[in-house]
Amino acid sequence: xxxxxxxxxxxxxxxxxxxxxxxxxxxxxxxxxxxxxxxxxxxxxxxxxxxxxxxxxxxxxxxxxxxxxxxxxxxxxxxxxxxxxxxxxxxxxxxxxxxxxxxxxxxxxxxxxxxxxxxxxxxxxxxxxxxxxxxxxxxxxxxxxxxxxxxxxxxxxxxxxxxxxxxxxxxxxxxxxxxxxxxxxxxxxxxxxxxxxxxxxxxxxxxxxxxxxxxxxxxxxxxxxxxxxxxxxxxxxxxxxxxxxxxxxxxxxxxxxxxxxxxxxxxxxxxxxxxxxxxxxxxxxxxxxxxxxxxxxxxxxxxxxxxxxxxxxxxxxxxxxxxxx
Amino acid sequence: xxxxxxxxxxxxxxxxxxxxxxxxxxxxxxxxxxxxxxxxxxxxxxxxxxxxxxxxxxxxxxxxxxxxxxxxxxxxxxxxxxxxxxxxxxxxxxxxxxxxxxxxxxxxxxxxxxxxxxxxxxxxxxxxxxxxxxxxxxxxxxxxxxxxxxxxxxxxxxxxxxxxxxxxxxxxxxxxxxxxxxxxxxxxxxxxxxxxxxxxxxxxxxxxxxxxxxxxxxxxxxxxxxxxxxxxxxxxxxxxxxxxxxxxxxxxxxxxxxxxxxxxxxxxxxxxxxxxxxxxxxxxxxxxxxxxxxxxxxxxxxxxxxxxxxxxxxxxxxxxxxxxxxxxxxxxxxxxxxxxxxxxxxxxxxxxxxxxxxxxxxxxxxxxxxxxxxxxxxxxxxxxxxxxxxxxxxxxxxxxxxxxxxxxxxxxxxxxxxxxxxxxxxxxxxx
Numbered sequence: 074x075x076x077x078x079x080x081x082x083x084x085x086x087x088x089x090x091x092x093x094x095x096x097x098x099x100x101x102x103x104x105x106x107x108x109x110x111x112x113x114x115x116x117x118x119x120x121x122x123x124x125x126x127x128x129x130x131x132x133x134x135x136x137x138x139x140x141x142x143x144x145x146x147x148x149x150x151x152x153x154x155x156x157x158x159x160x161x162x163x164x165x166x167x168x169x170x171x172x173x174x175x176x177x178x179x180x181x182x183x184x185x186x187x188x189x190x191x192x193x194x195x196x197x198x199x200x201x202x203x204x205x206x207x208x209x210x211x212x213x214x215x216x217x218x219x220x221x222x223x224x225x226x227x228x229x230x231x232x233x234x235x236x237x238x239x240x241x242x243x244x245x246x247x248x249x250x251x252x253x254x255x256x257x258x259x260x261x262x263x264x265x266x267x268x269x270x271x272x273x274x275x276x277x278x279x280x281x282x283x284x285x286x287x288x289x290x291x292x293x294x295x296x297x298x299x300x301x302x303x304x305x306x307x308x309x310x311x312x313x314x315x316x317x318x319x320x321x322x323x324x325x326x327x328x329x330x331x332x333x334x335x336x337x338x339x340x341x342x343x344x345x346x347x348x349x350x351x352x353x354x355x356x357x358x359x360x361x362x363x364x365x366x367x368x369x370x371x372x373x374x375x376x377x378x379x380x381x382x383x384x385x386x387x388x389x390x391x392x393x394x395x396x397x398x
Numbered sequence: 399x400x401x402x403x404x405x406x407x408x409x410x411x412x413x414x415x416x417x418x419x420x421x422x423x424x425x426x427x428x429x430x431x432x433x434x435x436x437x438x439x440x441x442x443x444x445x446x447x448x449x450x451x452x453x454x455x456x457x458x459x460x461x462x463x464x465x466x467x468x469x470x471x472x473x474x475x476x477x478x479x480x481x482x483x484x485x486x487x488x489x490x491x492x493x494x495x496x497x498x499x500x501x502x503x504x505x506x507x508x509x510x511x512x513x514x515x516x517x518x519x520x521x522x523x524x525x526x527x528x529x530x531x532x533x534x535x536x537x538x539x540x541x542x543x544x545x546x547x548x549x550x551x552x553x554x555x556x557x558x559x560x561x562x563x564x565x566x567x568x569x570x571x572x573x574x575x576x577x578x579x580x581x582x583x584x585x586x587x588x589x590x591x592x593x594x595x596x597x598x599x600x601x602x603x604x605x606x607x608x609x610x611x612x613x614x615x616x617x618x619x620x621x622x623x624x625x626x627x628x629x630x631x632x633x634x635x636x637x638x639x640x641x642x643x644x645x646x647x648x649x650x651x652x653x654x655x656x657x658x659x660x661x662x663x664x665x666x667x668x669x670x671x672x673x674x675x676x677x678x679x680x681x682x683x684x685x686x687x688x689x690x691x692x693x694x695x696x697x698x699x700x701x702x703x704x705x706x707x708x709x710x711x712x713x714x715x716x717x718x719x720x721x722x723x724x725x726x727x728x729x730x731x732x733x734x735x736x737x738x739x740x741x742x743x744x745x746x747x748x749x750x751x752x753x754x755x756x757x758x759x760x761x762x763x764x765x766x767x768x769x770x771x772x773x774x775x776x777x778x779x780x781x782x783x784x785x786x787x788x789x790x791x792x793x794x795x796x797x798x799x800x801x802x803x804x805x806x807x808x809x810x811x812x813x814x815x816x817x818x819x820x821x822x823x824x825x826x827x828x829x
Contacts, residue, residue, distance in 0.1 A: 084668065165714050185716035186599040187670030206718065208599025246599055269596040270604075317585075 229256030237308030400440030453485025453775030465494025476514025483810030500538030583607035634688035707796030735808030
């Protein structure tokens with residue numbers, strides 16, 4: 074078993090392609106653990122994992138909590154909606170407080186970009202970014218890559234459409250980097266009002282000396298690109314994170330950028346739908362599209378626990394194995 | 399008392415001076431400029447190898463007093479100014495309370511006269527409470543010594559209000575200093591919109607949000623005839639707009655900050671350095687290069703620091719929560735000297751014009767020169783001193799410099815205000 078090249082995972086750029094491969098490979102045996110009757114390994118016994126969530130989250134927090142507990146770590150949830158910062162304590166002070174309690178790993182979710190870095194400067198624990206503002210959500214990207222690789226065998230050469238709110242999506246920030254790092258072609262599909270200023274910069278830059286990674290392209294016409302796609306990745310429309318309505322109505326958005334029965338029929342037979350959840354039914358996906366077997370959302374959720382177990386294991390455990398016994 | 403500056407290279411383009419000579423100062427005035435002056439009684443300072451210039455002026459400073467003395471106060475800002483080679487500075491009105499009445503202007507000036515020898519000028523608020531809704535009492539503030547009017551920090555959003563304010567300000571013969579920012583376009587933006595906003599997942603503040611208001615205010619300058627000074631211009635197109643206005647003969651001037659001159663958005667890396675969070679934000683490399691060029695060719699009139707001190711805990715926050723700004727008083731001269739003079743891109747005379755003469759002209763202050771009869775406000779620069787910007791070295795109460803760690807050459811050695819030393823041998827003199 075190898076080791077990661079990084080101490081913290083704040084951004085997909087912290088992970089080399091070898092690191093990504095290692096995480097995904099390590100996740101597979103954990104996925105098997107999760108299918109057992111007794112879903113627990115002693116791997117991280119005695120270690121403390123803090124889920125430091127300063128922004129409302131149920132799915133991601135639960136997934137991390139389950140992952141930590143199945144590795145026998147002591148998993149603590151800290152924060153919730155009533156944050157320490159709401160009491161006037163700075164993130165620096167909260168981090169130092171947690172550090173004084175000798176945590177081994179902290180998963181942070183916060184509405185402000187770059188906040189995980191502040192933790193790394195103020196505590197000794199490993200830090201995993203569980204989503205920072207509109208910046209990064211690397212474990213989501215890893216579980217997405219796992220799901221895609223499980224389905225297609227490899228990521229390289231696939232055509233992946235990422236559809237929706239590119240501008241405000243931390244999922245997209247991580248996913249596009251990961252996909253391009255592993256050699257997929259990515260097309261971003263969105264109205265211009267939901268694109269960041271330089272969408273092509275979301276890609277992993279080519280390593281000097283290596284062949285150039287496939288460029289990221291941009292389109293505002295889902296119907297034009299849909300028949301070519303192997304993966305249709307639908308981003309959630311996050312009403313809470315959009316200041317001014319970037320489209321006239323959900324109805325028009327769904328007409329232009331939603332997957333419905335007609336668009337399902339236009340997809341390649343083997344193409345899959347993915348979504349980071351939770352779905353706004355009738356917006357990104359009609360119920361037909363949610364309930365079809367090509368929608369892998371629940372596989373993603375399932376892989377999420379294993380991928381997060383793998384990441385925690387690699388950051389905290391490394392060599393002294395024992396989980397797969 | 400007499401003070402003799404011996405063998406300084408004296409540079410003042412306003413009187414065509416650039417030679418090594420002695421300067422004799424008596425009772426706060428320059429009384430003789432000649433070689434080989436002999437002093438019988440008084441203080442003599444050997445300035446061999448040093449450069450004497452008219453005192454530098456920073457026309458854009460946040461003193462934080464009254465109301466936010468934990469960040470800075472007039473005394474500490476005065477020492478910081480001296481350390482940086484400035485003899486005078488102009489205070490912005492966004493204190494607590496706002497400087498928007500005559501009595502508040504008077505209070506700041508009175509306090510300054512008690513706690514610092516650095517000359518303090520006051521810009522009053524353009525609108526009451528800096529709210530952009532109603533005129534401030536500009537006449538009363540003028541009567542109590544205000545030298546300009548500005549809503550610095552926010553900018554007037556309503557175009558009709560800005561027109562009214564400029565119309566009204568015109569009768570007092572004082573310039574309006576415009577913070578140009580259309581908030582409907584800058585929105586929640588905390589960095590330049592473009593590569594850095596995409597890379598870091600931060601909301602972008604596009605240059606056009608600034609440029610639109612520059613264009614608007616130039617149009618209002620033409621309509622009202624009120625002198626317009628554009629603050630902290632940050633983009634190539636912003637400068638182009640000012641340049642075109644000047645070519646058209648309008649009374650428009652502008653300033654640039656050292657941070658917009660010598661940093662760009664690429665310097666904001668994934669450590670989210672809040673010391674580089676500014677308003678307007680650091681723009682592209684191309685913008686930065688265009689600003690340098692415009693400072694050299696005169697499209698930009700002066701350097702102003704927008705000295706914005708903050709307490710350490712206020713900047714040690716998530717990037718989106720941290721306040722804007724960097725300190726500037728103590729680093730501006732070294733930065734300009736290092737990047738433009740030491741490299742041979744600019745003559746010292748240009749530095750004097752951009753950092754001493756132009757700011758006085760813009761604010762309508764009495765001129766200062768290295769000629770007999772002039773008030774003895776002057777800065778003596780050591781052009782050979784290599785130094786590193788260190789937070790622990792600041793006279794300012796604040797540590798939030800965007801340039802900590804930068805290696806510079808050139809630094810103020812002595813500063814005189816009214817013939818009195820505010821900086822002696824590189825050390826700020828207590829008032």
